Amino acid sequence: MKVGLFIPCYIDQFYPQVAIASLELLEKLGCQVAYPFRQTCCGQPMANTGCEQDAVATYHHFVELFHAFDYIVAPSGSCVYHVRKHYDIIEQTEAVKRVRENTLDLSEFLLDVLKVESLDSSFPYKVGLHQSCHGLRGLRLGTGSERVLEKDSKLQALLRLVKGIELVELSRADECCGFGGTFAINEPAISVKMGKDRIADHESKGVEVLTAGDMSCLMHLESIIRRQQKNIKVKHIAEILNGVQP
Amino acid sequence: MSKSKIIAAIQKNKPAEVLLPSIPSFETGNAKPFDAFVATAEAGGSQVFRISDSPGLNTVINTLFPEAVNIASPLPTVRSTIDLEKIQSTTDLESVDVAVIKGQLGVAENGAVWVTEADCGQRVLPFITQHLIILLDPADIVHNMQEAYQRIPVDATGFGLFIAGPSKTADIEQSLVIGAQGARSLTIFLEASQ
Amino acid sequence: MNQHAQKAAEFIRNESRTDWHDEALWFIRSKRDKAAHGIPEWEELRELASQVKSHVLSKLDQYLEQFEARAIQNGVQVHWAADAEEHNRIVHSILKRHQVQHLVKSKSMLTEECHLNDYLIERGIEVVDTDLGERIIQLKGEPPSHIVMPAIHLKKEEVGELFHEKLHTEKGATDPKYLTEAARQHLRQKFLTAQAAITGVNFAIAETGGVVVCTNEGNADMGVHLAPVQIHCMGIEKIIPKAEHLGIFTRLLARSATGQPITIYTSHYHRPKTGGAMHVVIVDNGRTAQLGREDFRNSLKCIRCGACMNTCPIYRRSGGHSYGYTVPGPIGSILTPGLDLKKYSGLPFASTLCGSCSDVCPVKINIHEQLYRWRQVIAEQGHLPAAKRQSMKWAGRVLSRPGWYNFFGKIGRWAIRRLPRPFLYNRFNEWGKDRELPEPPRQSFKEWYRENKRL
Structure with a gap:
């Protein structure tokens, strides 16, 4: 099984520890992981701004680098969603189809492909899970609170494998954090307000560490936490699963 | 003619035909929707009474609404003070305190009762009255709206409706207030017809 | 800044009132959840409602x-x-x-x-x-x-x-x-x-x-x-x-709107x-024109329940008037561009594309996907602000060239690390007004990988 690790641009630049944790975790679980060195981005920033034509070159670049892998794994539901959902505007060659089908969020790969049932790590903290929207409602990594279906969450299932962890229940289980890519800059007032409200929910439940499957949500939330000097730590789920302590 | 323009635009722009799905009945398996009806009707703000062993309809009305001066009903068994067939104008009904009408069908999932204009004497009666009483045969309660629409011919009369409680609003700060523009209360008498 | 963003910023200035508005609508969303969860066949009803509407649109004449x-x-x-x-x-x-x-x-x-x-x-x-x-x-x-x-x-x-x-x-x-x-x-x-x-x-x-x-x-x-x-x-x-279809729609409408059973x-x-x-x-x-827009015709399925407004985290924090149209919120943002693309070109961007609107919608309108599609139309037709349009062109160039990407990434990290605060946090930095910039690491993952995996 050939696994290609896709590290989204902003994780590469700002959060290498998340990429390292993802890589280590996959290797610990016995995967042979390759990291195509010329990778950049999935193209979402342009496309979500309405300029998907400007993203086409990036799409082709991505496909060229990753099409030979059995699985393409990324610690970001949002970027995975973008590849799977929005690479529909380029010619659907075998390579493109393969890439779209086989690009998985880390949690999907761990549970659906590797069928992970136990983990070695421990994380004795009160943890609040932020259900990132593109993972939750785009990739259906769990049941959104809107839907009348059996409750399910891949991220929660994985976190429950970690020893000592205490997962809190939030008063709004899956409200958006307000990041939304360029939305954060186009509508800064609402974006920040949404972030503040999410943080307040976690804070009121005594959360020590806030986690998510998407670092972009956490980047936004952490930026507010730091500005407001709140006493909450932020960790990507890959770090917690890999046993990185705060 | 705007009609031909609109129809032509639709014909030009509509998608290829999509088939109409068939609608299942969603039967609940619950043989007795009666209890569910009472519960949902009460939750919606209606009062429900079973009057099989009551001292008679008129006595109950007088007990429930002792202040009522004007009572209107197309039902011969109700002691009306207003003759619905003889009123000059529907606006005369403004003074009605209590109206009593027959309901045709109750729906367990939402506590609604189907009523037609034939049951009302005057179409406006169930709205303009201060208080509304509906008589319903418990045998006429169905589980859900699918079943209800299978049973009622909606165009049998010129006007028919489901009533699911007293008139209400929450338009001021989401505070629920009973008695907006229609009847201030809904009382349902469940009585098996003889 | 587009008009919605401006009006939203004004609305939010009174934070306690914003919280009050948000809570009032969230309360309705919660009542909707409770009502919907009381109907085991809820998702099936939504699907049927959506199909009935698809059928109607295909034979509307x-x-x-x-x-x-x-x-x-x-x-x-x-x-x-x-x-x-x-x-x-x-x-x-x-x-x-x-x-x-x-x-x-x-x-x-x-x-x-x-x-x-x-x-x-x-x-x-x-x-x-x-x-x-x-x-x-x-x-x-x-x-x-x-x-x-x-x-x-x-x-x-x-x-x-x-x-x-x-x-x-x-x-x-x-x-x-x-x-x-x-x-x-x-x-x-x-x-x-x-x-x-x-x-x-x-x-x-x-x-x-x-x-x-x-x-x-x-x-x-x-x-x-x-x-x-x-x-x-x-x-x-x-x-x-037919009247029998009212069975579907009356079961969905009030539950979605206010959480009442009907x-x-x-x-x-x-x-x-x-x-x-x-x-x-x-x-x-304008409805027949919308019918002709394949990507957007599903918006005509709307039964005006307002559930997408109640669930929308942006609507709840910006109020209906910030949208500048009779039908505000997510559904308004996909209806209005069809009426006047230029005037309403900001509305499809008044969303994080979180998708909650599509999942509460009782007729399963793919609202967030249509928002995404309208954004593409708006850019294609030249209604994006010029600066944004240019920056996306540049982003596209940089992100499709590994060399450029690595270079600009390194410069960016260096700048955030080294530049004095006033250079970074000023009126041009919308991010930094109420947020810190990320703390850039010395090494990107790529640089770490090269060093540690001996590439």
């Missing part, structure tokens, strides 16, 4: 003609209006023919969309909105901020003050019960003297030629049954094939009252 034929048989007069102007003209001519001076209206988003009230008032007709929320905003001279709860943005103190001024309630009285009673008495007089009543239409049944109107207050019926003339105004998309009154009008007249006005006003 036939169903409209069937509806008209049956309605005429029923003694109803049917009119067709291509746009808002014609709609208003038709309504006015009906009123003129019947010499109507006093008119009562129940809630109709269509007549709001057509600005009927102003049109009639200018022509000397008294128009009284009778839904309490609508009456409040009419007295206040404001447009609705929500399609189901038009006055959700107002506090009871404001309503109290307004009623004191207009309806002479006691000064300082704010009890919703007292205020509602005052409105009841005031509106009863209007109902008793009205010569015509106008309602919107929730559903029009092709097979029987009848229209269905749902209210909680009973105001539509008070108006329709007391006034000699009744007029029902409907968009062409309100058609359903509205208090679900009225089916088929024939005029004895001695009365019944008119139905069928309106296009």
Whole structure:
């Protein structure tokens, strides 16, 4: 099984520890992981701004680098969603189809492909899970609170494998954090307000560490936490699963 | 003619035909929707009474609404003070305190009762009255709206409706207030017809 | 900054009021959840509703003609209006023919969309909105901020003050019960003297030629049954094939809208009252054009429940007026660009694309996907701000070239690390106004990988 690790641009630049944790975790679980060195981005920033034509070159670049892998794994539901959902505007060659089908969020790969049932790590903290929207409602990594279906969450299932962890229940289980890519800059007032409200929910439940499957949500939330000097730590789920302590 | 323009635009722009799905009945398996009806009707703000062993309809009305001066009903068994067939104008009904009408069908999932204009004497009666009483045969309660629409011919009369409680609003700060523009209360008498 | 962003920023300036607004709407969303979860077949109902609507859109011409034929048989007069102007003209001519001076209206988003009230008032007709929320905003001279709860943005103190001024309630009285009673008495007089009543239409049944109107207050019926003339105004998309389909839609509508199992009154009008007249006005006003837009035609499935507004984290924190259109929130943001792409080009960007709207929608409109698609159309047609358009072109170039990407990434990290704070946090940095920039690491992952994996 050939696994290609896709590290989204902003994780590469700002959060290498998340990429390292993802890589280590996959290797610990016995995967042979390759990291195509010329990778950049999935193209979402342009496309979500309405300029998907400007993203086409990036799409082709991505496909060229990753099409030979059995699985393409990324610690970001949002970027995975973008590849799977929005690479529909380029010619659907075998390579493109393969890439779209086989690009998985880390949690999907761990549970659906590797069928992970136990983990070695421990994380004795009160943890609040932020259900990132593109993972939750785009990739259906769990049941959104809107839907009348059996409750399910891949991220929660994985976190429950970690020893000592205490997962809190939030008063709004899956409200958006307000990041939304360029939305954060186009509508800064609402974006920040949404972030503040999410943080307040976690804070009121005594959360020590806030986690998510998407670092972009956490980047936004952490930026507010730091500005407001709140006493909450932020960790990507890959770090917690890999046993990185705060 | 705007009609031909609109129809032509639709014909030009509509998608290829999509088939109409068939609608299942969603039967609940619950043989007795009666209890569910009472519960949902009460939750919606209606009062429900079973009057099989009551001292008679008129006595109950007088007990429930002792202040009522004007009572209107197309039902011969109700002691009306207003003759619905003889009123000059529907606006005369403004003074009605209590109206009593027959309901045709109750729906367990939402506590609604189907009523037609034939049951009302005057179409406006169930709205303009201060208080509304509906008589319903418990045998006429169905589980859900699918079943209800299978049973009622909606165009049998010129006007028919489901009533699911007293008139209400929450338009001021989401505070629920009973008695907006229609009847201030809904009382349902469940009585098996003889 | 686009208009929605500006208005949203103004709205948010009063943070406690924003919280109040957010909570009020979240409360309704929670009630909706509870109601929906009480119906095990909920998701199946949504799917069926969506399919029925797809079917209707594919045969809309036939169903409209069937509806008209049956309605005429029923003694109803049917009119067709291509746009808002014609709609208003038709309504006015009906009123003129019947010499109507006093008119009562129940809630109709269509007549709001057509600005009927102003049109009639200018022509000397008294128009009284009778839904309490609508009456409040009419007295206040404001447009609705929500399609189901038009006055959700107002506090009871404001309503109290307004009623004191207009309806002479006691000064300082704010009890919703007292205020509602005052409105009841005031509106009863209007109902008793009205010569015509106008309602919107929730559903029009092709097979029987009848229209269905749902209210909680009973105001539509008070108006329709007391006034000699009744007029029902409907968009062409309100058609359903048969009465049996009401079983699906009535189960979904109120639960999605307010969390009630059904509205208090679900009225089916088929024939005029004895001695009365019944008119139905069928309106296009941009709907057939939307039908022709493959990516966006599903927006015509909307049954106007407002659930997408209640769930939208942006709507809840910016208020309905920030959208600048009769139908605000997510559904408004996919309807408006079809009406005026330039004017409403900011609205599809008033979203994080979180997708909650699509998942609460009782007819499964893919709202967030349509928002994404409208963004593409807006950029293609040149309605993005030039700076944004340019920056995306550059981003596209950089992100498709590994060398450039690595280079600019390194510079960016260096800049954030080294530049003095005023260079980073200034009026050009929208991110940094209330947020810190990320703390850039010395090494990117790529650099770490090269070092540690000996590439």
